[in-house]
Amino acid sequence: MRILIVNPNTTLSMTEKAAAAARAVAGPNTEIIARTSKSGPASIEGHYDGAIALPGVLTEIRDGEAAGANAAVIACFDDTGLEAARALARIPVVGLCESAVATAAMLAQRFTVVTTLERSRVLIENLVIRYGMSARTKVRAADIPVLQLEDKASPALAKLRCEIELALVEDGAEAIVLGCAGMADLARALQAEYGVPVIDGVSAAVKQAEALVSQGLTTSKRGSYAPPLSKSYSGLMSALAPISA
Amino acid sequence: MRILIVNPNTTLSMTEKAAAAARAVAGPNTEIIARTSKSGPASIEGHYDGAIALPGVLTEIRDGEAAGANAAVIACFDDTGLEAARALARIPVVGLCESAVATAAMLAQRFTVVTTLERSRVLIENLVIRYGMSARTKVRAADIPVLQLEDKASPALAKLRCEIELALVEDGAEAIVLGCAGMADLARALQAEYGVPVIDGVSAAVKQAEALVSQGLTTSKRGSYAPPLSKSYSGLMSALAPISA
Amino acid sequence: MRILIVNPNTTLSMTEKAAAAARAVAGPNTEIIARTSKSGPASIEGHYDGAIALPGVLTEIRDGEAAGANAAVIACFDDTGLEAARALARIPVVGLCESAVATAAMLAQRFTVVTTLERSRVLIENLVIRYGMSARTKVRAADIPVLQLEDKASPALAKLRCEIELALVEDGAEAIVLGCAGMADLARALQAEYGVPVIDGVSAAVKQAEALVSQGLTTSKRGSYAPPLSKSYSGLMSALAPISA
Amino acid sequence: MRILIVNPNTTLSMTEKAAAAARAVAGPNTEIIARTSKSGPASIEGHYDGAIALPGVLTEIRDGEAAGANAAVIACFDDTGLEAARALARIPVVGLCESAVATAAMLAQRFTVVTTLERSRVLIENLVIRYGMSARTKVRAADIPVLQLEDKASPALAKLRCEIELALVEDGAEAIVLGCAGMADLARALQAEYGVPVIDGVSAAVKQAEALVSQGLTTSKRGSYAPPLSKSYSGLMSALAPISA
Amino acid sequence: MRILIVNPNTTLSMTEKAAAAARAVAGPNTEIIARTSKSGPASIEGHYDGAIALPGVLTEIRDGEAAGANAAVIACFDDTGLEAARALARIPVVGLCESAVATAAMLAQRFTVVTTLERSRVLIENLVIRYGMSARTKVRAADIPVLQLEDKASPALAKLRCEIELALVEDGAEAIVLGCAGMADLARALQAEYGVPVIDGVSAAVKQAEALVSQGLTTSKRGSYAPPLSKSYSGLMSALAPISA
Amino acid sequence: MRILIVNPNTTLSMTEKAAAAARAVAGPNTEIIARTSKSGPASIEGHYDGAIALPGVLTEIRDGEAAGANAAVIACFDDTGLEAARALARIPVVGLCESAVATAAMLAQRFTVVTTLERSRVLIENLVIRYGMSARTKVRAADIPVLQLEDKASPALAKLRCEIELALVEDGAEAIVLGCAGMADLARALQAEYGVPVIDGVSAAVKQAEALVSQGLTTSKRGSYAPPLSKSYSGLMSALAPISA
Structure with a gap:
């Protein structure tokens, strides 16, 4: 089982600390893959930082799922982008809070x-x-x-x-x-x-992610978290356009 | 009084429709300035579209405030980015919902x-x-x-x-x-x-924006909506880094 | 646009203060018409005063609407009689709280x-x-x-x-x-x-009243605020009997 | 024990029906005293009727307490004037709803x-x-x-x-x-x-009134239901002015 | 009218105190029958004591109803076993809290x-x-x-x-x-x-019990409090098996 | 890691089904120990059955913790006895609902x-x-x-x-x-x-139990779930008296 930890803060030392906490509680068959967002604030302090962190977080979720992660953890206690990530991904995505x-x-x-x-x-x-x-x-x-x-x-x-x-x-x-x-x-x-x-x-979220994967559960694609519809995205965000399901 | 209408959808015809609705209810001394986001989805349908629309919306809010708008309306019923915009701006920002x-x-x-x-x-x-x-x-x-x-x-x-x-x-x-x-x-x-x-x-929000401006009220900068702290922003988002207050 | 301010307290100096606050925020085309209730307590302090103030408030609402007011504000923070006034009037009625x-x-x-x-x-x-x-x-x-x-x-x-x-x-x-x-x-x-x-x-309520009028909105007459049914009213209250719609 | 039933509707047949229901459940030592409001609508249907009924209800509560009632029931399911009556009276007042x-x-x-x-x-x-x-x-x-x-x-x-x-x-x-x-x-x-x-x-309220009296409980006069303050009342309502405690 | 007071604490002096309080407020035709649970903790302090008290409480409720009680009071402020007792009994059962x-x-x-x-x-x-x-x-x-x-x-x-x-x-x-x-x-x-x-x-509950009996009301047997279904009960609890309705 | 599954229903086939579900999702180092309550109803259907099941459930929790279980699952969707079990045990106890x-x-x-x-x-x-x-x-x-x-x-x-x-x-x-x-x-x-x-x-609860154990977390003994105080328990329940902490 591969669990992706995405740090929405672009500070590497925080990622490493989260990865260590994750590995300390992960099951014997769980691989922890920690990624630092490449785009956004060094630390998330308040609503504005959280909003600007989203494209970076969602890029990692998309790429991590494509690379075979079985579940993802968004490693910020504000649960930054949690609902958008669930709409984007089929794998379970869990938040810290x-x-x-x-x-x-x-x-x-x-x-x-x-x-x-x-x-x-x-x-x-x-x-x-x-x-x-x-x-x-x-x-x-x-x-x-x-x-x-x-x-x-x-x-x-x-x-x-x-x-x-x-x-x-x-x-x-x-x-x-x-x-x-x-x-x-x-x-x-x-x-x-x-x-x-x-x-x-972080520890709590890793165990929730493992729990969901062990039960064979994935994010519901009915209703709130239905996959993004295919459409054009403009400007800086064009790279994040959803592709047709 | 100048009220900025930001359309988080990048579709111009929606902006024009919103601007017409805004002008139909605006007071005689209110100037409606309508802007279409330059970055994001053609239409906002669900959580993912809403998240990806945020940098575009916040850019327009920042630029509009700098250009002298007295209040801003985010013209999507999901109230896309409303809390982040309030943290960013000193002028009042209102949502449709x-x-x-x-x-x-x-x-x-x-x-x-x-x-x-x-x-x-x-x-x-x-x-x-x-x-x-x-x-x-x-x-x-x-x-x-x-x-x-x-x-x-x-x-x-x-x-x-x-x-x-x-x-x-x-x-x-x-x-x-x-x-x-x-x-x-x-x-x-x-x-x-x-x-x-x-x-x-749209009509409701324009009148709320006018109401706040007429009363001399601006977004509270104490607590939840305190201005973004000065810090480094990485990657695509570096252009959106807050500048020191 | 004519906005009626009804002061449920029978103290004239409070009406004048409220009228001044109203005029300070009203739009250029808004006329503020301030009325002091002629029947009830000098000041509203608690549930009993509020109840006794109602006939006076409702009389002013009824007469103000008949005289052409486009909206009404009940100028007491307890929102004295707000729901009854909405049932009585077709024009919008707003409360301070x-x-x-x-x-x-x-x-x-x-x-x-x-x-x-x-x-x-x-x-x-x-x-x-x-x-x-x-x-x-x-x-x-x-x-x-x-x-x-x-x-x-x-x-x-x-x-x-x-x-x-x-x-x-x-x-x-x-x-x-x-x-x-x-x-x-x-x-x-x-x-x-x-x-x-x-x-x-007071300022907030005046702007809400203006907002409703500008949008062409009136109190819903379906359900909770349906017009009073024609029936006999006894005693002191006979003058307040609803007339057939 | 004397329990006052106040009918806020000015229709006598409703009072009689309520009195009969009250007597059917009252204890052997309870005297039911039923009063019809002398001022207000024949029936209470909606917010406006309820507001106009208040002076009549409160007059009966005041007079009934002065005449020695130990508790009062307001016999309308809208609980018309319940909070004002509690502020006015020291005896318990209960509502039907x-x-x-x-x-x-x-x-x-x-x-x-x-x-x-x-x-x-x-x-x-x-x-x-x-x-x-x-x-x-x-x-x-x-x-x-x-x-x-x-x-x-x-x-x-x-x-x-x-x-x-x-x-x-x-x-x-x-x-x-x-x-x-x-x-x-x-x-x-x-x-x-x-x-x-x-x-x-009606039955439920009579038993609640009896229950409160049997326990030696009266309406709290601390906070919400503190007695009305002595002050001038104008116009039609001058007869309802509270007298100094 | 006979009202059963069940003390879920197995301490006799508490039962006597509750009975005295009950008798002080009971109506002239009410007989108070106080019973001390024979099985469970001397005093109920927290969730565990409350759980262990249940068989003793329910035994007294069952036996008291069979012996002709018209209503029951569970005399512990935690409302110990209140919902189970309502499912078991047809007579009203009330709690202190x-x-x-x-x-x-x-x-x-x-x-x-x-x-x-x-x-x-x-x-x-x-x-x-x-x-x-x-x-x-x-x-x-x-x-x-x-x-x-x-x-x-x-x-x-x-x-x-x-x-x-x-x-x-x-x-x-x-x-x-x-x-x-x-x-x-x-x-x-x-x-x-x-x-x-x-x-x-205790006083409040006794009066509620009297009120329900006076109104001819009994516990609803539709839905939540439907009678226990006939089935086998094992071990220590076999004596508490419901008998076929 | 040893996880105790307690079936509050005294029906063995239900225990076996729950144990199978538990083992299907348990981690490689988790031992599932399934126990059927020896005292109570064959199936739990409603409040009364749930109450009568408690002594049997709590006996299994107590004995299971003493025998070295690291966490317990109460295998009934009514979460029968969950709060009492948490007060009794230091190991985590989780419910199905x-x-x-x-x-x-x-x-x-x-x-x-x-x-x-x-x-x-x-x-x-x-x-x-x-x-x-x-x-x-x-x-x-x-x-x-x-x-x-x-x-x-x-x-x-x-x-x-x-x-x-x-x-x-x-x-x-x-x-x-x-x-x-x-x-x-x-x-x-x-x-x-x-x-x-x-x-x-059952599957969800087993994974929650594992998650808590992996994080080194146990039931809080401060406040609501403080250990039962030492005291005498009477009658059938004397075997369940808490022993001094």
């Missing part, structure tokens, strides 16, 4: 997502509402620029720990979800420290 | 959106949920490819009338919302025919 | 309404739920009797500023909605002071 | 309200949403003018039975709620006929 | 449930969501083991008062619901002390 | 669960609401007694196919979830026949 909250919901009744910036907090709150988990989930921002997570000397970890502690005391959180792919290397240590489940979205 | 359902809600307790294809139906249902109107709104698809609306000889109007009639009988609809920018020229006649309010999204 | 939250939702993802008294806070929370905005909106009361807003020497403004500051810090508010018609004169200055959109309900 | 759906919810997971006119259907749907029961309740209108229920020779019962049968087959209804005070005399026979619980709002 | 929140909702717009342990808090929050009251209700835990309520010398009352005071100040509670059957003896005194309605679940 | 709808949600926007009996339909609808999926999911009953699924000669499959076809046409279903563990052997063939994803709950 969707996977992580579904995972947390099997371990805890109430949990808190800790993300990076305030601008991402409401975006993730809106995803949580869409995924039907708003009665069970709170979202906090730790005021950490995404790329600061790549820097061991930064105060990012201290800020993150502070918000986790507030989540336990003020939110009644029974589990913690790390709300950024760049936090994938921190989950195990934080779980040991705080004694509650700490869920990393 | 959001404007149309807010408008319908002031005239009727229950109403039905009639859109084009089944793949757009669920997408619009999800927008309606996000806009808080799901208890009041049903969404129907009339099985009309978007560009068929540009062809007077097509069966599009007959199909649309059929769904409106079902909405009145089966949904208890008290008003009808036309769920595609390409239907903008049909609202007045259908309203006269059926004796209930028929709302066109 | 409904208009203001629809307006805020186009500028910000999360916002806070600051109103006067605790008894009005839950009433407005319930309106916000009905308008589908509860996931995005918080409501705060500043402990200001309504008529204190008419007195420049009162501490009302200081209390209001205090709650706005709490909304920004504790609620993550991205915009502020002023939750009383008597605050209409304060919006511009508070917006300049706090750097976030500050929405006044 | 609120009582009936709370009652049905203790006997069945899914149930259907059958009401009179389409214009009342959405109004009741909105009450059901407010009472938190929308996931469990459907509302149907049988196209029966309210006063037709007073006429034994009318087709009202046949229409009502037709909708009950549709509710059982199409809605999966496990119980039926009769959605008009004028149907109070029909519940027992319909229950026997259909073999599912059939709830009459 | 469902009855108490329905009662509070007739007296106040916003209220707070104060329960014992944190593990019960989320369980009750989930009940409140199911009963449709989540927009109006907050739930607090006072960190009181259930059996501590049986000990007059314990700090339980002090802890409970502390949470009530926080509910009034922080939650804007307009009424208080006591969230444990073991608090039934405290309601009157706390109501007098705090000046807001204080609802005891 | 929760797993299946989470799985379907990654492949389709809208989907339909097809279950056995009407009495189970509303029960599953309520689970779907609790899992946050009610806006995306419909539930249908095919009128199949559970044990009829064990009989190849029965009309069960024909009835099931009929409801699937209605789901596709009337519900706009993009995927189908089989709503009974006894349907586990039918998923692959139905998926091939209808060309949409068909999800079996």
